[in-house]
Amino acid sequence: MAEEQQDVAQGEKKSNKMVGVLIMGGIVILVPAILALVVFQFILRPMLHSPEATVKEPVEQVEEIPAGTVTIDFPEAQATVLTDDPDSSSPLLIYQVSMACSPDALTLIETNKAWFTAMLNKLHRNRTWSELNDPYIQETILKQAKQEANLLLKKLVPNGKQKIVEVMYLKFVTMDL
Numbered sequence: 001m002a003e004e005q006q007d008v009a010q011g012e013k014k015s016n017k018m019v020g021v022l023i024m025g026g027i028v029i030l031v032p033a034i035l036a037l038v039v040f041q042f043i044l045r046p047m048l049h050s051p052e053a054t055v056k057e058p059v060e061q062v063e064e065i066p067a068g069t070v071t072i073d074f075p076e077a078q079a080t081v082l083t084d085d086p087d088s089s090s091p092l093l094i095y096q097v098s099m100a101c102s103p104d105a106l107t108l109i110e111t112n113k114a115w116f117t118a119m120l121n122k123l124h125r126n127r128t129w130s131e132l133n134d135p136y137i138q139e140t141i142l143k144q145a146k147q148e149a150n151l152l153l154k155k156l157v158p159n160g161k162q163k164i165v166e167v168m169y170l171k172f173v174t175m176d177l
Contacts, residue, residue, distance in 0.1 A: 069165050070106050073098045074117055079124040081132060081174055089176070091129055096171040097145065105153060105162035112156060119148050132174050142167045 074097045081091040097120055101109060109116055123141055131137045149164040 065100065065165055066102065068103050069100050070103055071098050071100045072106055072109055073170065074113070074120060076171060077117070077121060077124070079121065080126070082126055082128045084128070084130075091174050091176050093124060093127070093132060094171060094173045094175065095124060095169060098168050098170050099145075099149060099164050100166040100168070101164045102162055104160070105164065108153065108156060108160075108162055109149075112152075115152055115156075116149060119152060120145060123148070129174065138169070138172065142169070 076094060076096040079093040079095070081093050083090060099109065099116075123145055127137075145167040146164050149167065153160065153162045153164065
């Protein structure tokens with residue numbers, strides 16, 4: 001009878017150990033899984049479905065061209081391009097610029113065309129070959145030309161409403177000689 005009680009006690013100890021291992025295993029697996037599910041459900045899912053999180057195409061602000069805007073074309077010009085190698089011949093930049101402006105600015109620009117041409121020449125002179133081949137730098141030169149032209153208009157007529165709307169290239173070529 002003592003042996004039977006020992007076998008029963010050992011069986012209970014084994015079953016108690018087995019139940020303890022199953023409970024610990026369940027806790028170790030279930031608790032993190034439940035926490036992950038709760039975090040996903042209440043934190044991540046609302047963030048993924050929020051209107052701010054949706055991928056939107058960048059909206060480019062388009063500046064309207066006012067009615068009555070006229071363009072003035074400047075003559076084709078040339079500028080020397082700097083190279084990294086002093087032994088090679090200098091390439092040549094050939095460019096032509098057009099400015100879109102308000103109608104009242106057109107006569108002012110035509111009468112003072114030398115000022116505007118000199119400003120454009122200054123912006124294009126002594127640029128490196130790598131600078132001129134970069135589209136970002138080309139756009140930067142156009143933006144600078146617009147700012148400088150508007151500044152020049154302010155200098156010519158301080159209280160005037162003349163304005164340059166846009167500066168654009170009609171021709172932009174770099175050539176090796």
